[in-house]
Amino acid sequence: MKALSQRRRHPLAAVALLLMGLLITGGLYAAASSVNEAQAATTYSASDVNEGNKLFVANCATCHGMNAEGSPSGPSLVGVGAAAVDFQVGTGRMPMQMNGPQAQEKPKQFTDEETKQLAAYVASLGAGPAVPDEELLDTSKGNSAAGGEIFRVNCAMCHNAAAAGGALTRGKFAPSLAGVSEKHIYEAMATGPQNMPVFNDSNITPDEKRDVITFLKEIEAQGSPGGAQLGSLGPVSEGLLIWTAGLGIVIAFTIWLTSRPS
């Protein structure tokens, strides 16, 4: 103890302290983030991985590299996890049809089995978010009000308060969430596809993710209490309706009222 207090004014003491601080923070962060990824359930068989590897080389390697190490045309897939593959391939975004501001949803190109094999291969490359269990997608266990609050704070700025979608810069956009399956919503949050940020499990816990899904599914199922919702786009579509249909009908009546048989 005495030695420590003697050396506390040593020229290198500050550096040592900084180093110590960094090591502790980094160590803790590494521990925390590996806790997040620890759920990567490895239930894939060796044959899944093998088949997935073949599919990958045939369909994905052009952009992502022979060993998914990435290339100038596509990012590395090491550590993106099975969830990312399941989302991108399962919604048809991958393989990408053409280059553009972002990958577009389209009819999916692979069967569920092939998607699973691809996911198995990518998951074998490094730990990452896994395809969520049914338990985490069960909307009967979620709380839609809590999910709504999380949605408004984290998601609505891009996806719109009613999940109708919205614009991002330079042609990118946040899609509408109507009709997106529970699993894909979960995976999107966990992996952050396209321009979406990653909401990992310390950011939004799996239970909270389930709440968000519950909220989305509930507002989708309940319909619109007030009549046709005009795309849930807010005052713009409302203004458009009153200036076209509203005023149009009014003008038709004014013409009728002032017309005379002459």
Place this chain on the structure above:
Amino acid sequence: MSSTTEYRPKTSTGRIADFVDTRVGASQIVKEFGRKIFPDHWSFMFGEVALYTFVILLISGTFLTFFFDPSMAHTTYNGSYNPLKGVQMSVAMASTMDISFDVRGGLFMRQVHHWSALLFVAAVSVHMLRVFFTGAFRRPRELNWVVGGTLLVLAMAAGFTGYSLPDDLLSGNGLRIIDGVIKAIPVVGTFISAFLFGGEFPGTAIVGRLYMLHIMLVPAMILLMIGIHLFMVVVHKHTQYRGPGRTNDNVVGFPVGPVYAAKAGGFFFIVFGIVAAISGFFTINPIWNYGPYDPSPVSAGTQPDWYIGWVDGALRLMPGVLGNFSFEWIIPFPWGDNNLILNVLLPMVPAAILIGAMFAWPWIERWITKDNREHHLLDRPRNAPFRTGVGVAGVIWYCVMWCAASSDLIATHFHVSLNDVTYWLRALFFLGPILGFIVARRIALSLQRKDREIVLHGREAGVIEMSPEGGFSEQHVALDEYKLYKLVSFESHEVLPPEADRVGHVTRSEKARGAISKFFFEDRVAPVTPAELEAAHGHHAPAIEASSENASIER
């Protein structure tokens, strides 16, 4: 004064009516007002639509006040709408949720109120456009134009204060923008904001204050202005389009009683029916989607109602920095630095210009044309190409800003880049009004030329004749007198060069006026004179032989 009437009613109803009439003089008012003549044209009815939607607003608004609680105290929502159950919100939001889901007919009444508000401002706007493009604002109606402009501003104020009341996310975001604009006012902005919100935004006072403005002060002012507006309409008499028998000194149309009383009464219910049908079928301002206000989230697709959209659009168009040039200026004062937030202040300039020019236009036009006569006959827009050009320029300027408020939806729905939409709209902000003026004026002049052509040579009959020589020509048919009158009876301003004043000096403003006059009226199409008509018809005798009536118009 005792009643000197000899009239003795026979029935008891008659006696009661006579009792009331001899004390309030209603029959005299009905006699005067009931014989008031109003001309008939569909474009004259938008003012009525505005009036009726305002009545609908008063009725539905009264219903809403029974249930709305303008308090910003915190509460936990526990109503019928499940996705918000247990969520913390203000009492104002909770009571609006209750109106929507737990008051019988409440959601319908909310939607009636909101839809009729949108239609109200739209009707006011279209009415003003009609008045502008037909020149109905000219002497003696300049002041009524100003009253109408004030009504438009008040309508926007009524709309915005109402939009902000439910304290949902959308309205809170709107208030935040207003707060930002107020705070951008140099030196006093922060003080005004603190005064308005009772401290730092959002505070706990603003909804209650806006509520007082929304249900008392603004509607009272609108009612007062409507009173003045209608009084002046009665005093000035209604304008009319030009037509045979219609002069600057008469009004041709139907009397208020009984024709217009019935038509207008029926029209009220038609408008009410349209609003009710829209409210029944289409949702508006679904606050349950937006959720309670919280200063941190801003939802995509956050826009104000349409009538505030153009101001929001001006803000969206304004760049924050231009290359290395920042629009935020920091001005050092002895007491410390003051910020001049030009990227928020400058977008308010177009709004001020547009509204200022709108109010001042009757005087601007009078100054340029030196036309100080009374006008009770309306212009067809094509017959005032300069005014139509200016009006279209203003409308396009407005619409560019209006579009900018929905730039994100344009981007997503037309699959284009948001940045490109903004760049195009920025260019159109400057070029649009200029192009609009030129194109609209040219179209108006061309239509006038077409009218001239039709007057002089008749309308194309669609019958092709082959002459004995083998040439082809189309038959032209002369118009009947009534249609001809419409095409020849208009006034066309001529260039008025700068004039010297009494001491022979041409002032600078007079020179400017002369230049504008030259710019506006250099190209003009004069109305066809009787002599021209006769000459034209004389030359084309075979073509118009069929109709001999057209001679009578020349007298």
